[in-house]
Amino acid sequence: MQLSELELVRREKLTQLLNLGINPYPAELFPLDTTSKDIKQDYKEGKKVIIAGRLMSRRIQGSASFAELQDADGRIQVYFNRDEICPGEDKTHYNDVYKKLLDIGDFIGIKGELFTTKVGEKTVMVKEFKLLSKALKPLPQPRVDADGKVHDAFTDPEQRYRQRYADLVVNAHVKEVFVKRSKMFTAMRHFFNERGWFEVETPILQPIPGGAAARPFITHHNAMNVELYMRIACELYLKRLIVGGFEGVYEFAKTFRNEGMDRTHNPEFTMMEIYVAYKDYQWMMEMVEQLLEYIALQVNGSTLATFGEHEIDFKAPYKRVTMTQAIIDYTGFDITGKTEEELREAAKDMGITVDNTMGKGKLIDEIFGEKCEPNYVQPTYITDYPKEMSPLTKKHRDNPELTERFELMVCGKEIANAYSELNDPIDQRERFEAQLELAKKGDDEAGEFIDEDFLRALEYGMPPTSGLGIGMDRLIMFLTNNPSIQEVLFFPQMKPEQKQIAMTDEEKAVFAILKSNSPIELNSLKEQSGLSNKKWDKTIKGLTKNKLAKVEKTDDGLFVEEV
RNA sequence: GACCUGGUAGCUCAGUUGGUAGAGCACCUCCCUUUUAAGGAGGUGGUCCUGGGUUCGAGCCCCAGCCAGGUCACCA
Numbered sequence: 001m002q003l004s005e006l007e008l009v010r011r012e013k014l015t016q017l018l019n020l021g022i023n024p025y026p027a028e029l030f031p032l033d034t035t036s037k038d039i040k041q042d043y044k045e046g047k048k049v050i051i052a053g054r055l056m057s058r059r060i061q062g063s064a065s066f067a068e069l070q071d072a073d074g075r076i077q078v079y080f081n082r083d084e085i086c087p088g089e090d091k092t093h094y095n096d097v098y099k100k101l102l103d104i105g106d107f108i109g110i111k112g113e114l115f116t117t118k119v120g121e122k123t124v125m126v127k128e129f130k131l132l133s134k135a136l137k138p139l140p141q142p143r144v145d146a147d148g149k150v151h152d153a154f155t156d157p158e159q160r161y162r163q164r165y166a167d168l169v170v171n172a173h174v175k176e177v178f179v180k181r182s183k184m185f186t187a188m189r190h191f192f193n194e195r196g197w198f199e200v201e202t203p204i205l206q207p208i209p210g211g212a213a214a215r216p217f218i219t220h221h222n223a224m225n226v227e228l229y230m231r232i233a234c235e236l237y238l239k240r241l242i243v244g245g246f247e248g249v250y251e252f253a254k255t256f257r258n259e260g261m262d263r264t265h266n267p268e269f270t271m272m273e274i275y276v277a278y279k280d281y282q283w284m285m286e287m288v289e290q291l292l293e294y295i296a297l298q299v300n301g302s303t304l305a306t307f308g309e310h311e312i313d314f315k316a317p318y319k320r321v322t323m324t325q326a327i328i329d330y331t332g333f334d335i336t337g338k339t340e341e342e343l344r345e346a347a348k349d350m351g352i353t354v355d356n357t358m359g360k361g362k363l364i365d366e367i368f369g370e371k372c373e374p375n376y377v378q379p380t381y382i383t384d385y386p387k388e389m390s391p392l393t394k395k396h397r398d399n400p401e402l403t404e405r406f407e408l409m410v411c412g413k414e415i416a417n418a419y420s421e422l423n424d425p426i427d428q429r430e431r432f433e434a435q436l437e438l439a440k441k442g443d444d445e446a447g448e449f450i451d452e453d454f455l456r457a458l459e460y461g462m463p464p465t466s467g468l469g470i471g472m473d474r475l476i477m478f479l480t481n482n483p484s485i486q487e488v489l490f491f492p493q494m495k496p497e498q499k500q501i502a503m504t505d506e507e508k509a510v511f512a513i514l515k516s517n518s519p520i521e522l523n524s525l526k527e528q529s530g531l532s533n534k535k536w537d538k539t540i541k542g543l544t545k546n547k548l549a550k551v552e553k554t555d556d557g558l559f560v561e562e563v
Numbered sequence: 564g565a566c567c568u569g570g571u572a573g574c575u576c577a578g579u580u581g582g583u584a585g586a587g588c589a590c591c592u593c594c595c596u597u598u599u600a601a602g603g604a605g606g607u608g609g610u611c612c613u614g615g616g617u618u619c620g621a622g623c624c625c626c627a628g629c630c631a632g633g634u635c636a637c638c639a
Binding site: 005006007009057059060061062063064065066077079082083100103115117118119121138139142143144145146149150151152153154155156157158159161212215260265369414484494495497 | 564570572573574575576587588589590591594595596597598599600601602607608609629630631632633636637638639
């Protein structure tokens with residue numbers, strides 16, 4: 001690989017360090033006893049401290065220098081003084097090791113004492129320092145001016161996502177998003193555990209991809225010689241555990257869907273699913289609003305969250321609107337008792353594209369998605385979905401056309417989906433069969449499999465149960481004001497980077513001619529190469545750049561020479 | 564999948580009908596003992612995303628492609 005000048009300089013410094021007997025990658029632990037944060041919080045003049053971190057900036061003035069050390073908690077100023085570090089005659093450790101051989105990005109450990117500078121900055125006076133790890137690549141170096149304005153910010157999304165490690169080092173606000181993400185998981189876990197529900201794990205590799213309508217990733221198990229699917233949901237497994245006697249189970253589930261990617265969809269994402277026995281979806285709505293209020297407080301310290309132009313309040317309770325009412329509110333059309341044909345006509349009249357594969361459920365979903373969904377900015381429960389689009393949901397207690405289901409909308413997006421779970425095994429089989437029919441009709445969202453084992457489990461009896469799924473990535477997007485899912489995933493999926501070719505075929509060919517005949521008159525070499533003008537130009541420039549050939553002008557003309 | 568925008572130094576970005584590739588920061592050399600984005604002086608650094616084409620000559624124009632971001636479509 002071609003190294004930049006900056007990289008070559010750092011490798012040269014590495015060699016010089018080794019020549020001085022300094023191991024740039026020492027094995028032994030470094031006995032740090034505090035952090036940048038603790039120093040600032042429990043500051044005591046003259047206190048002895050041992051800290052470690054990355055060198056992030058330096059201001060050298062002769063035999064004195066201020067630098068910034070960054071650790072997991074933030075940055076602290078450190079002061080290097082030649083005579084403090086090198087009390088004797090030998091000033092090498094300051095003049096050479098510190099000033100010349102250290103670079104921004106290097107990890108160092110420091111033993112020193114606290115003091116405050118004339119301008120009032122809490123600082124560590126370095127008594128001893130030790131190189132802990134040399135950085136061979138230069139980091140991007142954003143910096144903030146007196147007005148708080150950032151210069152040279154590391155902003156290119158492609159580079160930031162591909163090199164998230166560099167992004168995290170230099171962009172504190174990016175790191176903060178992931179700290180909040182972690183707090184969100186901790187808060188949710190705490191909320192559930194406190195209520196006696198169990199965190200469990202269910203298979204990611206599944207013989208039948210069930211529990212949702214989505215295209216799965218397919219993989220192959222060699223020893224069993226069977227196709228397996230990466231899960232699209234964990235619902236059917238968690239319900240088996242309710243059958244088995246657990247009364248509250250939940251899972252933070254990495255889930256995989258082989259569909260399009262955009263700023264709200266990554267091929268792998270995290271769902272939280274929870275099932276609680278003897279409850280219904282009404283109960284679940286109360287639980288969810290308490291949960292989200294709690295999480296918002298734990299993550300942001302407030303129930304209010306800003307998302308783009310909106311201010312969202314996660315404070316319970318949330319408004320509840322039936323799907324039928326929502327459609328009346330925004331279209332004036334009442335879906336109650338309408339036939340498939342009537343719905344299709346109504347949708348057409350609203351300017352929605354429809355086709356014949358769409359059943360009643362899908363048509364209603366289209367109308368709702370098109371006309372209603374974007375209007376719900378504050379957390380709102382949309383309840384009582386039509387039966388056709390909810391094959392795992394109990395029939396509504398008051399209306400057999402509907403189901404006991406809700407989705408929670410925030411800023412026009414779904415972040416949670418919950419039901420009173422269908423536990424009638426005969427009804428469940430009929431619903432699966434209806435899905436199969438829809439799939440045959442061409443609805444590629446409908447399930448193509450009947451999970452016989454799941455039906456067998458239901459036949460043993462499942463208590464009335466309410467279940468909930470929350471898109472964790474979506475939720476943290478709202479809590480951190482990020483409109484892109486990639487900003488809340490450490491490593492969003494990207495197309496692979498392409499490898500660079502060391503020498504092109506043309507360069508190899510020209511180099512071969514040159515090797516057997518050097519020096520050679522430029523035009524003669526060009527003719528022999530048989531390359532077009534442009535191609536020739538590229539090729540010879542490539543060779544000279546890589547110091548494989550040299551072009552020289554003499555009185556006799558232009559000559560190319562092998563180096 | 565369609566369209567729009569972008570890809571130039573380690574980072575952020577300029578780059579005039581098409582005429583020797585630039586700036587700031589970083590880096591290197593020298594001077595400077597408590598500084599606050601930026602002390603002074605000098606210097607190094609480039610696959611202008613890739614491949615074709617037009618042209619005497621392409622970072623710039625044309626064609627194809629790659630990657631990314633955005634909008635829409637699809638999808639929850």
